[in-house]
Amino acid sequence: MFIDLIRRLRVTQRALELRALIGVSLRDQIRNEEIRRRTRVTDIAQSYTKDIQELAFRNAESLREISFVKVSRFYS
Template sequence: MIGLQCVLPVMTYGTETWPLTMGLIRRLRVAQRAMERAMLGVSLRDQIRNEEIRRRTRVTDITQRVAKLKWQWAGHIARRTDGRWGLKVLEWRPRTGKRSVGRPSTRWTDDIRRVAGSRWRQAAQDRVLWNSLQKTYVHQFTSIG
């Protein structure tokens, strides 16, 4: 199980900066399950349930880890006052000619706004409130699939 404890930090490196979509979460979960099965020497043909494999490996779900990392990073970015690029990039709106056809792509802040509201940067200033909202944020991704 030591190998997987090394793999999870590598798999989640930089995920704080990704917009979390259901497709991304599904791909991360599939990759984690494949690694857990390989480490236990279990094949899909053995028909062992994912819950049993997770019980054996005792590793946290990658979805929980990714959501928690992103929430913590969002709070950190919102509280920074040193004028670095992080917050400026979040507020930037590109000037392009026409919009593309179809639904707009998921932005990094969309899922954060769903939990904390449109004034999420002000909510992040209060660490107690921000940490209490974290459980709700993580739960919205772990309850799916």
């Protein structure tokens, strides 16, 4: 529970720092996506998901190539 509180405080602080960087306040009601777009900061969840998808795709390609080689050796 304490670690979760620290994480939430870090996220809030980072969000407020980004808002201060571009000169907007919470009253401006600008979404986080727009702030990340303006500051060109990537969302870690999106970045992580993209990396996992690329890794899974590469592994699937490798597995397909390996299984093709094994099958072709079996029938040769």
